[in-house]
Amino acid sequence: MKRRPKLLRIFNRDRPLTRSRDRSLNVIRKGSSHSHWRDPYHLLLTVSWPKFIAIISLYYVVANALFALAYLAGGDCIENAHPGSFSDAFFFSVQTMASIGYGAMYPRTYYANVVVSIEALAGLMGLAMATGLMFARFSRPTARVLFSRVAAIAPHNGVPTLMFRAANERHNQILSAEMRVSLLRDEVTAEGQAMRRFYDMKLLRSKTPIFALTWTIMHPIDEMSPLYGLTAESLAETNLDLVVTLTGLDETVSQTIHARHNFVAQDIRWNMRFVDIFSRMPEGKLAIDYTHFHDVTPV
Structure with missing residues (x-):
């Protein structure tokens, strides 16, 4: 069995994260002459x-x-x-x-x-x-993609699954959209050296030919997942950062666009599920209620 590296627990809640809440790098650079x-x-x-x-x-x-x-x-x-x-x-x-x-x-x-x-x-x-x-x-090509404020962990087909939502806020389509999720966390090597590690997270569906409305991104927490074996308590003690990047082709300007978002450990809700935002109108049309886009409910 592959030995997992030891996680570096962060008990100081005031420690700055790799990215601040406005998604900018929250790092003080010393010795750099760049201005x-x-x-x-x-x-x-x-x-x-x-x-x-x-x-x-x-x-x-x-x-x-x-x-x-x-x-x-x-x-x-x-x-x-x-x-x-x-x-x-x-x-x-x-x-x-x-x-x-x-x-x-x-x-x-x-x-x-x-x-x-x-x-x-x-x-x-x-x-x-x-x-x-x-x-x-x-x-300059830009994207208007709405990401849910929180991520949720709930069973999906019998497997604990990390989920979050994304929505295209423009009334057009993003073609050949691709979503990538990476996990960043502090670890201690076998030699006792603390370091920041990146892990690519496998998604149930990482690509979609057309991204027009909403997209629920899912990561199964199985034996190959970097989240495997973690609990709600251990997850809160880890200086964890989920970095989400979306790339695609805007059909309006025919240019590649990108969007990014990040979740920290405090943004992850355990044993919660996103509220259903789809409904059917009396005339048969499909309706999406974005007022509940960020809402979750207990499993």
Whole structure:
């Protein structure tokens, strides 16, 4: 019989998990010189839309303010602008950077023409980069997949089975959808070394040709399962993390999309079963009640 590695019990409930509740990596990296600001393209692609708009707006204001100071340094170099007026220089910079050119204010000296030339080039480059970032953010394929907040363990065909739900929130289909579940947990090797191990979990059905509505994912807890032999108490004491990944082809944009979710030990309900959310309407149509999508009931 294959000897199972010793599990590392975690009695400190305050220990951080590999992934936080918002699915981001909850790890402090020491000795790494990487900074988000050293990779601005990736930062601008991954931040939320409000932060993205705020960063672009801040860059726009700061750039125009710097050029306004450059115009003021040249003295009275803008026609029809009040001498020493920062607001006139700022709005002249806005007109120049955006290539508006109303004609009320225009450069009157050689110095101003040089600054205008530099700003026009900067404006063209900034517009190209902002347009490319906006297109990249809009064209990036995304999935709207709803995962159940909890997972449940209940008998299925006489075998204890881990189950959770997934649903496609869009009114389209995900083709050739594939679900993968991996278990992460702390273990101690025979030499006494603590380590974090990955286990691929076998599913009763890991692929579906069409994912349009809901999908109940099942993992039988048999002798080959990494959960075999665990009880509700031992499961709660283990720093366990179930990582779920879904990949498929969005039929609307014909691009590969992916979604991910994770469950920790506290999310697993023992001897519970998901509530049935399917019903038949009087006219014969099938109805799905998503208000009970996350609900479980005792076996």
